[in-house]
Amino acid sequence: MAAIPSTVDFKTPRQKEWGVLQSKNLAQLNYGGITDDKGVPIKTYSTNCYQDALDQAKLLIAQGTGTTNVQVVEFVPYDYMMQPNV
Numbered sequence: 001m002a003a004i005p006s007t008v009d010f011k012t013p014r015q016k017e018w019g020v021l022q023s024k025n026l027a028q029l030n031y032g033g034i035t036d037d038k039g040v041p042i043k044t045y046s047t048n049c050y051q052d053a054l055d056q057a058k059l060l061i062a063q064g065t066g067t068t069n070v071q072v073v074e075f076v077p078y079d080y081m082m083q084p085n086v
Contacts (some may be wrong), residue, residue, distance in 0.1 A: 017046040018053035021071040022060060029056045046075075 009050035020027045047053055053072050060070050 016074055016076050017048055019073050019075065020051050020053055020057050021073055023069045024086065026054075026073075027060070031056060050074075061063040
């Protein structure tokens with residue numbers, strides 16, 4: 001059986017990212033309490049710190065969102081587009 005050649009390097013992925021799904025949508029949150037130079041919270045869809053994602057999920061649950069609507073997810077972004085070999 002011949003191996004299908006691939007240009008994808010699975011051994012060196014970029015940093016893992018964490019996000020929070022709220023009602024099945026990726027939520028834009030202020031991970032880590034980061035602010036800009038004017039003190040305005042900077043929001044993003046993901047963080048590379050699991051603890052920051054977990055803290056934001058806890059805040060959403062405490063605000064009454066409910067545990068069934070909040071999930072912490074892990075994903076690994078890559079710098080390529082997968083294309084099938086035909």
